[in-house]
Amino acid sequence: MSTSTTARQSALDLIDSRPLTRNQKNLVALAIVGNIAEFFDIFLIGFVVSVLTKPWHLTGSEAGIILACSGLGTVIGAIMWGRLADKIGRRSSFFWCVLMFVVFTVVSVFTPDRGWIMLAVLRIGVGIGVGGLNITSIPYVQEFVPAKQRGLLAGLASVFIPLGLFLGSLAQQVLGDNWRGLIALGALPVFLLLWLKFVPESPRFLQSHGREEEAREALAWALEMPADQIGDLPVVEHVEHASYSLIFGKYRKSLLIVTLGSFCFILGSFTIQSWGQTLLKTGFDKSDSQVGTLFMFVSLADLLGRLLSAWLADRIGRRVTMLVFGVVGAVGSLIIALSAQQGWGWQAFFIGVLIAMAFGDGAFGILNAFGSEQFPNEARSTGLGLGYGIGATAKVIGPALMGLMVGGTAVKQNVTLDAVFPAFILFSVLLVVGGVIYMFARETRGTSLDEI
Template identity: 30%
Template sequence: MTSGGVGSDPAHSPVGQAPFSSDANSSPSRTERLDSLPVTRKHARILGTSGVGWAMDAMDVGLISFVMAALSVQWSLSTTQTSWLASTGFVGMALGATLGGLLADKFGRRQIFAATLIIYGVATGASALSGSLAVLIVFRFLVGLGLGAELPVASTLISEFSPRAVRGRMVVLLEAFWALGWILAAVIGTFIVSGSADGWRWALALGCIPALYSVVIRRGMPESVRFLESQGKHEEAEAVVRSFEESPALASKKINAMEETVIVHDHAVEQATGIWGRALAKRTAALWVVWFCINFSYYGAFIWIPSLLHAQGFTLVKSFTFTLIITLAQLPGYAVSAFLIERWGRRATLATFLVGSALSAAGYGLADAEWQIIVAGCFLSFFNLGAWGALYAIGPELYPTSLRGTGTGAAAGFGRIASILAPLTVPPLLSFGGQGLLFAVFGIAFAVAALAAFTLPEQRGKALAD
């Protein structure tokens, strides 16, 4: 790794600190300086800024499950029609995830992040005016483009700024904002969507907020230092690093390059020319399998749960209330995942939560009484969203800077294929074998994802490849 223009000038060392490096004759690079920092107020600010955008994504994805249930009654939609309403958004997400990663590697993380918020915010607000299913489906595709592009870009940005010792935890905390957004969607569904005939329109109209929030992203979020260096913008990169070094620390822990935890640089990976090249092909394949299986089970279950509950005889209000209670269990799932990911490591945490998801899916499929539905649903939320947190943490760590957005975006894009198929698969599975078969299939998919997770390299404590 080169110093990226820092050289040996002590003035470029962190304020009030002597230069440190495993090489006594050179100063640390900018990325090493970022890796060594404690968590600062600026880290918290960038996490919060990205997290609010992430939560609004989740709110939008979650709302469609409540809109589906309401429109199936108001517009007398069949299960096939509601399936297409859900799946079309994921078609857009699949394309958006792939394109978003490529564009982020070319134009920068911050610019693409802000652009995606505008796209899906405007499209969501416009969808509130839909007068037919066909028009609503078109807008859901546009919403998906923005959503799909935003998620891998945001996780890449946070991963590249986070101190090495807490990098995984920071990404899991970012992912925890997904639970806040989904809870907000459940609250809106319970009290707004079910409140009147036009409740679903008012709910979608709230989707304009991300477009306004994009202004905050453009003005207040720094560009990735690694991206700036790759573009030869060394002065701008130095200014960004200094802003973090001068920010007040929120935690006293500081990592020194001379500590016992060795910074490992995988030069074979750093020199890789593509995500399917010899150095990266195995991890790319495993990551794609995990993404595919977790998308299939998560969206197959959670997009359909309100409609499934209504089909079981529960009123819309009661179905939405059950969904809200189940959704609340996502928050402790993220909290435990964030705690374990820096103790057990990425691979063990991801695999454990996927196994828990498989068992919970089986339990939900067998649930009959109201208390069983709520308990099994809460366990499914707990384990599944904890797994999502670990997955978003490990993805950006698998690739060098030049391929990081592409690698994470391509995996997310492939996973979205499963999220397209999942809503379409639910009606025939229900017809053939009922809820038991449906959730057994979801459980098997989680188990396959757990096996694939065990083949991923463990990245805890390692420096991001440049």
């Protein structure tokens, strides 16, 4: 150990030994608010489609295409921004994700009546911005916080995403069938660009790119202490810059786990988010107001589930948490399937939705944070973005599959519950499989990022 290190604690020791500072909390808050604001619009499109189904005479297939295009955008965004976050930085990628999302949202407001194709195309652009935000914000937070709290603090970026669903429900209560007004609310995240001006780039990204002094200053900002009091930075072995070929060649197992695990957990939960409102409205004859109120409870269950998974991950481990949440989420999906087949009524259907979202989607409180920990510093965002992005094809497949199964024409829309049983039996099986897949991942509870 060098003389300077004995006089001053190393950077890692300082991060792990000191309580969270105001600046570290500010960064976590930025990630939380950013994800809430961005996913507010992703959830909102489900309400918009339920409002437009009758006046636009949308068939099941057309509604499914609109919803699937949002998912397609997130696939592209996760893969693209994951790579860029390792190339241009977490902060810069965060900025461009927000800007892209806002621009495409504003343009969507001017979609002409019955312009479902234009709306679907614009949803791809919105999804690209949204898909990158969670992928960039999680490593951004992880690289500033203590290892012993990393699961919870990084998970918080995803934990409060369901508040976007709650706000979407509230917005529908206030604006009713004013779909242009609902979409316009999605431009509010523009204020995040101002907030971001006061937060530095990730120290580990800076150091991996040879910018040692900037990395030291970023750590000093996080710890709220002079830069000259920061001890030795962790040794960074400069490896081949992150690329897709590096991920496929060197980290195939990690990529496979993140890809398949993400796919299994996404398929059922995203389909509920996108089709749940329409099924309740048309399958059970619920009003817009009733659907909005019911999905406020769904958002609360989802939020509590995500918070529980993020909290448990630092206590019982990431792998066990994912397995438990997959199995319990599968039970909820099974209840949804049986309630539709047996005619148990909307109450049983809704209870199934609550359980499936609290656990199946609640697993996302740690899912992406755990996924990012399967890759080293230099390849963290690229690996997570590629794995999650490929897995997020479920966001395209799920809504489109439901749309095709629902079917119908412009004359007879035919949005019924007939497709629910086979679809949600499949989702139930996939949630169990997803939980089992994560048992093959490397357990990273309490492990320093620099040891991964």
